[in-house]
Amino acid sequence: MPKNLEKLQSFYESQNMKLKKHINFNLTVPLVLAVIGAAIALPLYSFLSSQSPKQSQNATTVIPTSKPVVNESVTALGRIQPKDKIINLSGSSSFQYARVSKIFIKEGDRVKRGQVIAILDSLVKLQAALQQAKLKAKVAQAELDKIKSGDAKQGEISAQKAQIANIEAQFQGDIATQKAKIARLDAELKNAQTEYSRFEQLYKAGAIAASEIDSKRLNVATLQEQINEEKANLNRILSTSPKQILESKANLEKLKEVRPEDIQVAQIQYEQTKAAIVEAEADLYLAYVYAPVDGTILKIHTFAGESISDKGIVDLAQTKDMYVIAEVYETEVGKLKIGDKATISSSSLAKKLNGKVEKIGLQVGKKEVFNGDKTLDIDARVVEVKIRLNPLDTEEAAKLINLQVEARININP
Secondary structure (H helix, E strand, C coil): CCHHHHHHHHHHHHHHHHHHHHCCCCCCHHHHHHHHHHHHHHHHHHHHHHCCHHHHHHCCCCCCCCCCCCCCEEEEEEEEEEEEEEEEECCCCCCCCCEEEEECCCCCCEECCCCEEEEECCHHHHHHHHHHHHHHHHHHHHHHHHHHHCCCCHHHHHHHHHHHHHHHHHHHHHHHHHHHHHHHHHHHHHHHHHHHHHHHHHHHCCCCCHHHHHHHHHHHHHHHHHHHHHHHHHHHHHHHHHHHHHHHHHHHHHHHCCCHHHHHHHHHHHHHHHHHHHHHHHHHHCCEEECCCCEEEEEECCCCCCECECCECEEEEEEEEEEEEEEEECCCHHHCCCCCEEEEECCCCCCCEEEEEEEEEEEEEECCCCCCCHHHCCCCEEEEEEEEECHHHHHHHHCCCCCEEEEEEECCC
């Protein structure tokens, strides 16, 4: 503030005080105002007149101005969508031509993650397969236990023992038979030798012919040869049969022995049966249709007794959190930022919905939501902007999934 102007203001205040003291307050209001105006005007005129032209040009009065705030926004078409979009539940691809045996829900039901929604008709067959796999595992377990305890080859051990007993009995019988043969031949040889001695005397006396004495001599030689042959057989039996008995007893001990390799083979077979149980349980699990997330059943495509169609069994969505997927033109998406407030409207909605921008897409694509004639903006390039609706509007939005709406996004800084 200029120095002269400060003096003027001080002079005005002092004059004003003097006027207040001397003016009769009983005067009318117009008279008072006139006197005050005159007191102010005269000094002010003197001050302005005394200012040089240069000072008058340099002295500028700054008048503050306020620019009204203008709310800017971006408008885009979109659709109401649940969190993670719509989930289509169907049976396992492992079961061709499967049918739904039972269904436990109806449209609009809220389900929990892991809840059984439906059962396929393959359930009974798969339950039987699992039971059979468990029985096979029990047999394999018993076989493994028998091998570990040494009882697995009990039948073979018994057969081997019987074989040893037969060999021993045959050995004793063969010895007795050979000895009897030798004893009989010895007796026959003695008789033949006696007869040969008698015929030899007769031959010397000329009582018999030479052919008769030769026959008796041949009989003695034949019996002697037979005795030698039977003694050889007896020696063979005495040398071979004990060896056979020893070998059979050695085999018996091997059968009784619990070999690590036998245990290993039995263990592998048992593990295979356990793996078959796991596989059967996995197949049985596929006969049940479970809810993968907490959500709401939107649509049932296949009912009990029907074959599973191309549309699956049910449509499920997480409606606890609802969104609007707005298609913002690529020329305007740069104006938006996370957290911008949005208002959602449609003639099908009972009221306007509110939300905030949660995610701005990173990819430019073709427009999918059209208002009226598609040919008007079929080549428009847009970016998907995900708007999360306020919790108070979730229930209203969940009743109209896929509804086309208009989103107005405020872009105030």
